[in-house]
Amino acid sequence: MVLNDRIIAFSELGKFLSQFKNTGYEKISDVKNNEDFFDGMIQKIVSAKNHNGWFTEENILFSLEQWSALLTKENLEKWLSPYNLDDVSKKTVGIIMAGNIPLVGFHDFISVVISGHKVIAKQSSNDNQLLPYLASYLISIQPKLKDYISFTDERIEGFDAIIATGSNNTARYFEHYFGNKPNIIRKNRNSVAVLTGNETKKQLAALGNDIFRYYGLGCRSVSKIMVPPNYDFDLFFKSIYEFNDIIKGAKYANNYDYNKAVYLMSSFKLLENGFLMLKEDASYSSPIATLFYETYSSKEELERKFELDKEQIQCIVSDQFSEESIDFGNTQSPSLSDYADNIDVIEFLTTIS
Structure with missing residues (x-):
């Protein structure tokens, strides 16, 4: 054949x-x-x-x-x-x-x-x-x-x-x-989005697809956002409100309630809108119904951080942060040549002897 x-x-x-x-x-x-x-x-x-x-x-x-x-x-x-x-x-x-x-x-x-x-x-x-x-x-x-x-x-x-x-x-x-x-x-790998504060409501709504598709369980799902100091989360929450029906899923709702209770008992500071919690955290892998965030002061700082953490990151979503970054809303629509962990599987398969 x-x-x-x-x-x-x-x-x-x-x-x-x-x-x-x-x-x-x-x-x-x-x-x-x-x-x-x-x-x-x-x-x-x-x-x-x-x-x-x-x-x-x-x-x-x-x-x-x-x-x-x-x-x-x-x-x-x-x-x-x-x-x-x-x-x-x-x-x-x-x-x-x-x-x-x-x-x-x-x-x-x-x-x-x-x-x-x-x-x-x-x-x-x-x-x-x-x-x-x-x-x-x-x-x-x-x-x-x-x-x-x-x-x-x-x-x-x-x-x-x-x-x-x-x-x-x-x-x-x-x-x-x-x-x-x-x-x-x-x-384990996760995906991260870089926000500047200049994103449109349409871009942030598209980011909602990257966050909520498959309940955030995929390695291409955005589990963390990087934001500038004093970022105003109001537009972000308003832009993703169209995804609020996700809380009607029993398994998602149970995770939301459980994780919220854990965070509150631990006195963690949270931002939440009834179907998604935002928690400041240095990790990339956030629990279901939670999105981690971290602040950055410069693009150069972020580039250094992502280089150090590259083994933990699958996708970077942004509005032209880098040539490799993905546009908002596109993480769950990879091409055939978008390989997991950036390891070329076909190339690997041609070398087996």
Whole structure:
């Protein structure tokens, strides 16, 4: 099976996923094998929602929409064009996936399969409903992929390389067991926004998407903002008010109440608006329903800080803070070449011997 066969299979998957949107489900006549998979996909969306209380239908469909937009033949060819995949020798790559947001391990899965390797995927129990079904669709389009894709609930064995995503604690476990093989081992990361006080209400409302999408559980979710001294939070709170319905989710509300009680008992100073708490804190990883903030005095100071803390930061969101920073509202819409931890997975996969 050549690279173009794999690209076509994933582009057909993109067409299939394009039928499932927050605006509604629309069955498209020219989607291949649709009669066999359309209704089943609806059932899988419901199963994923029922299986994990953090996976709302809105967030599941948002994830599917992002992937359907990315999985076009043009996007896939552009993504892979810098790499020499013709001489890749088929190896077995294990992927240990996180389960914090829907299909969080899908990029690793695509990278391994499309580069010509066999994947053994060990999914988190929190996110194990959708990917096997999408894999079945891929195999229906390109039956040879059956020899490239497998899933396991047990410890991964017989692999040539490993990609593992987890917490700082689990990373030590991964390094102990997998350190003698080619590997990518990811730890905790969070995203941060830089505010100057000159942002418009529209920009701050867009930042709300970066904060609240997936309840802030993704590594690309903004968990901290950097603000100048004496920053006026009134416009910030007014701009994000449109997200106030998030507190209607029972799990989010329980976390809000619990964390607020902990902060108040500890006499921490808080700013809050009924669905989000702001706490001054030097850390990057804030609890659910909490956004940390820290003040800065100059751009140069921030640049030094971010350089020192780069192993903790996934994305920097701003209005042109740097060439690498992301515009407000775009953290949850990465391109295929936006790699977690800034580690080029395709490049890694071409070096396995």
